[in-house]
Amino acid sequence: MEKIKVGILGYGNLGRGVELAISKAQDMELVAVFTRRDNVVTDMGKACINVNKIENYKDKIDVLILCGGSATDLPFQGVEMVKLFNTVDSFDTHAKIPEYFANMDKAAKESGKLGIISVGWDPGLFSIARMLFGAILPEGNDYTFWGKGVSQGHSDAIRRIKGVKDGKQYTIPKEQALEIVRSGEVADLTARDKHLRECFVVAEENADKAAIANEIKNMPNYFADYDTIVHFISEEELKKNHSKMPHGGFVIRSGKTTDEHKHILELSIKLDSNPEFTSSVLAAYARAIAKLAKEGKKGAVSVFDIPLSYLSPASNEELRKHLL
Amino acid sequence: MEKIKVGILGYGNLGRGVELAISKAQDMELVAVFTRRDNVVTDMGKACINVNKIENYKDKIDVLILCGGSATDLPFQGVEMVKLFNTVDSFDTHAKIPEYFANMDKAAKESGKLGIISVGWDPGLFSIARMLFGAILPEGNDYTFWGKGVSQGHSDAIRRIKGVKDGKQYTIPKEQALEIVRSGEVADLTARDKHLRECFVVAEENADKAAIANEIKNMPNYFADYDTIVHFISEEELKKNHSKMPHGGFVIRSGKTTDEHKHILELSIKLDSNPEFTSSVLAAYARAIAKLAKEGKKGAVSVFDIPLSYLSPASNEELRKHLL
Numbered sequence: 123m124e125k126i127k128v129g130i131l132g133y134g135n136l137g138r139g140v141e142l143a144i145s146k147a148q149d150m151e152l153v154a155v156f157t158r159r160d161n162v163v164t165d166m167g168k169a170c171i172n173v174n175k176i177e178n179y180k181d182k183i184d185v186l187i188l189c190g191g192s193a194t195d196l197p198f199q200g201v202e203m204v205k206l207f208n209t210v211d212s213f214d215t216h217a218k219i220p221e222y223f224a225n226m227d228k229a230a231k232e233s234g235k236l237g238i239i240s241v242g243w244d245p246g247l248f249s250i251a252r253m254l255f256g257a258i259l260p261e262g263n264d265y266t267f268w269g270k271g272v273s274q275g276h277s278d279a280i281r282r283i284k285g286v287k288d289g290k291q292y293t294i295p296k297e298q299a300l301e302i303v304r305s306g307e308v309a310d311l312t313a314r315d316k317h318l319r320e321c322f323v324v325a326e327e328n329a330d331k332a333a334i335a336n337e338i339k340n341m342p343n344y345f346a347d348y349d350t351i352v353h354f355i356s357e358e359e360l361k362k363n364h365s366k367m368p369h370g371g372f373v374i375r376s377g378k379t380t381d382e383h384k385h386i387l388e389l390s391i392k393l394d395s396n397p398e399f400t401s402s403v404l405a406a407y408a409r410a411i412a413k414l415a416k417e418g419k420k421g422a423v424s425v426f427d428i429p430l431s432y433l434s435p436a437s438n439e440e441l442r443k444h445l446l
Numbered sequence: 447m448e449k450i451k452v453g454i455l456g457y458g459n460l461g462r463g464v465e466l467a468i469s470k471a472q473d474m475e476l477v478a479v480f481t482r483r484d485n486v487v488t489d490m491g492k493a494c495i496n497v498n499k500i501e502n503y504k505d506k507i508d509v510l511i512l513c514g515g516s517a518t519d520l521p522f523q524g525v526e527m528v529k530l531f532n533t534v535d536s537f538d539t540h541a542k543i544p545e546y547f548a549n550m551d552k553a554a555k556e557s558g559k560l561g562i563i564s565v566g567w568d569p570g571l572f573s574i575a576r577m578l579f580g581a582i583l584p585e586g587n588d589y590t591f592w593g594k595g596v597s598q599g600h601s602d603a604i605r606r607i608k609g610v611k612d613g614k615q616y617t618i619p620k621e622q623a624l625e626i627v628r629s630g631e632v633a634d635l636t637a638r639d640k641h642l643r644e645c646f647v648v649a650e651e652n653a654d655k656a657a658i659a660n661e662i663k664n665m666p667n668y669f670a671d672y673d674t675i676v677h678f679i680s681e682e683e684l685k686k687n688h689s690k691m692p693h694g695g696f697v698i699r700s701g702k703t704t705d706e707h708k709h710i711l712e713l714s715i716k717l718d719s720n721p722e723f724t725s726s727v728l729a730a731y732a733r734a735i736a737k738l739a740k741e742g743k744k745g746a747v748s749v750f751d752i753p754l755s756y757l758s759p760a761s762n763e764e765l766r767k768h769l770l
Contacts, residue, residue: 139703142703142704143703146584146585147584216770219766219767219770220763220766220767223766240770245770247578247582247711249769249770250578250754252769253754253755253757253758253765253769254571254574254754254757256758256769257730257733257754257757257758257759258571258723258726258727258730258757259723259726260470260471261470379463379466379467379719379722379723379725379726380466380719380722382718383717383718383719383722384718385715385716385717385718385719385723386714386715386716387571387713387714387715388712388713388714388715389711389712389713390711390712390714391709391710391711391712392709392710393707393709394706394707394708394709395703395704395707395709398703398704398707399582399583399703399709401703402582402583402703403582406581406582409581424762424765424766424770425754425770426753426754426755426762426765426766426769426770427753427755427762428753428754429750429751429752429753430574430577430578430581430749430750430752430754431577431750431751433577433578433581433582434577434580434581435581438748438750438751439544441577441748441750442543442544442547442748442750443543443544445573445576445577445580445750446540446543446564446569446573446748446749446750
């Protein structure tokens with residue numbers, strides 16, 4: 123059987139994770155990794171190719187996995203790349219998904235390519251859980267919790283404060299809120315009720331720690347609506363204890379079929395490495411996109427549009443026999 | 447918008463649950479309920495129609511939900527019905543799924559209809575979790591636990607014993623096994639390690655209780671491989687405390703991306719009413735089958751073949767905006 127030919131654009135944490143995931147898939151092969159930087163060699167010893175040569179690979183790649191960020195890379199990169207390739211990306215700016223989808227759909231339909239947006243765990247697996255649970259139990263509510271894990275955006279916000287040398291922020295779901303939701307109670311939970319924010323900060327020498335803590339706790343959008351704990355630690359301690367990238371979370375739907383009969387559905391994930399897991403989801407959807415594109419599907423799609431069997435290297439017969 | 451026209455075949459616990467689920471779906475209407483018995487009126491006041499008149503409804507129903515049992519009804523009923531209608535069923539004899547699928551596929555392709563088999567929570571939701579989790583984390587193991595809940599098959603087995611007037615069996619997952627699996631340990635768990643079986647038995651007057659308990663505990667396939675607890679109780683107590691049909695369970699995948707990075711994915715469900723929940727799943731898939739059949743899809747399919755958006759009454763735009 124011919125292998126699915128995969129390209130990676132961008133070689134940060136996500137790109138590394140995708141390289142790892144593809145190396146373990148017997149039905150896929152990594153053709154090329156593209157970066158903006160020169161002379162990059164991957165963890166697995168592959169020489170990266172400058173992105174300005176990517177057009178030469180137009181007919182050599184079945185699916186290109188975009189490993190850039192949602193803020194600045196993907197809105198432009200996605201639309202440019204889907205003119206040349208079938209694509210998979212992890213666009214995660216929830217509020218801008220309709221606009222991004224429309225742009226991708228237009229470009230993909232013009233080029234005759236297929237692009238899936240917003241793949242990962244949220245958006246991604248958690249979206250699947252919200253959709254599936256809600257379709258089955260229309261009378262009910264769903265609750266999404268994130269953590270315990272490092273939030274990149276909140277860590278960046280801390281690091282932008284004057285006097286801060288480095289910092290990490292953990293988003294932590296509150297046990298009490300989880301218990302309420304799992305009990306089937308209809309709960310009107312605020313941001314503060316659901317999550318706690320814990321910050322580990324390395325201050326510059328002679329910085330005003332009280333002022334830094336105050337600025338963090340009152341930062342609008344990021345921290346002001348939460349209970350926030352700030353710890354000041356040394357650079358060595360940050361490196362030693364807070365350099366990993368664990369994450370996780372919960373989607374819980376509490377619904378009912380009659381007033382007497384409640385039902386609780388829950389998807390929970392606990393990840394040692396957020397980027398490696400997200401990359402594994404990207405790799406599985408790359409397989410699906412390559413297969414669907416081969417069948418002639420075009421335009422932009424999301425995880426809601428993909429029959430699940432396309433994610434697996436196994437045949438439909440095997441899936442039905444062993445997993446149904 | 448025109449509503450999806452639904453028929454129900456069989457009016458036991460599942461049929462009642464489907465009637466309830468359809469009554470809450472604004473995009474579906476219940477056209478007819480068919481039974482073998484005469485003069486049956488449904489919970490919602492609908493006069494049932496004798497199944498021998500079902501052929502008259504050939505052009506009046508978009509999708510027929512088969513609410514019979516897997517042991518004796520479905521193997522024959524499914525194949526007969528898919529000659530006339532698009533169908534949804536809950537066939538759950540795991541070992542016979544390939545054979546049943548092949549028969550349904552042949553009949554459906556001949557008639558130009560679409561039939562989905564094995565819908566519910568296991569097979570069904572749990573199959574989706576096993577497949578999706580495995581496609582994302584190919585290096586790993588998955589573990590399915592059932593309960594706490596009433597097992598119909600095991601309750602029936604108890605009731606067949608001489609001297610037993612009535613009985614109920616609960617399948618209970620062992621906390622210790624759940625903990626091991628959730629810790630990410632690769633666990634080689636036996637049937638006994640994973641589940642406990644608790645039986646509540648009403649004995650006939652003067653029956654030999656010790657002999658009954660002994661027969662239950664040593665019954666091959668059903669109880670011999672498990673730790674089994676037998677309680678003898680009165681008929682009143684059974685009625686009062688054990689007439690509900692709760693159930694639930696867990697699918698847990700423990701996988702890794704590198705030797706240092708483990709990931710745990712878990713789907714758990716906790717149901718006050720097993721038949722009402724299963725019926726809610728059947729109703730959602732009936733919607734999907736009606737839509738896919740309208741698009742021209744034919745033959746037999748499983749939950750692995752259905753794009754998830756088809757399960758929802760919402761448009762793709764709404765789904766992407768609110769749930770992605």
